[in-house]
Amino acid sequence: MIKKERFRKVIDYFTTHMPVAETELTYENPFSLLVAVILSAQCTDRRVNMITPVLLSRYPDAASMAEANSGELFEMIKSCSYPNNKAKHLIAMSRTLIDKFDGAVPDNLEDLQKLPGVGRKTANVILSVAFHKPAMAVDTHVFRVSERIGLTTRAKNPYDAELQLLKYIPEEKLSLAHHWLILHGRYICTARNPKCSECGLRAFCTYYEKSLDK
């Protein structure tokens, strides 16, 4: 099956079965989304959503978080992974926002990636979700699912996968597609013991086909 056809089938399937797909992180503005996405690394959205309301009521914007006491901030986020790194990143990120961007979250990839703790994946999420710009953030789910269902072929790294996906997904569907792949990866196409019996994509899934040989 040619690539274009494969993408069409996948998009058709999700359009029917998951017409609405949004981030499961709660947020109110670009800054709170930025904080939530930084906290979400190696941590479930459920836990992040328990932390951010408390954290953001204490530090509602870059100005207040830039002046946060690192020990106090650490205590508030210690139940998620890498609390030490994340506490440092949140404070340094806020300081950079104040120093270089007038306290506002930038709306372009280059400037977003200048923020401590913000890499390409996080920057793409902010662009796509907070600013509704065409971008494809590739996280562990998007990377795994895309490879399994053949949207990408031997992607070497997340950026490679991003380029392969951008080639065939229409701009206006990028954000939707991003969340389709994440939610599918989270609940059906899980890393271990994927629920292929519940998956409507198995008819043309190369991963499922291979699993039958075992």
Added chain:
DNA sequence: ATCCCGAGGG
């Protein structure tokens, strides 16, 4: 034991 919407540094 293995994985969760990674980033920074060597």
Added chain:
DNA sequence: CCCTCTGGAT
């Protein structure tokens, strides 16, 4: 390319 950070859920 590799490693480290590092808590909670399953």
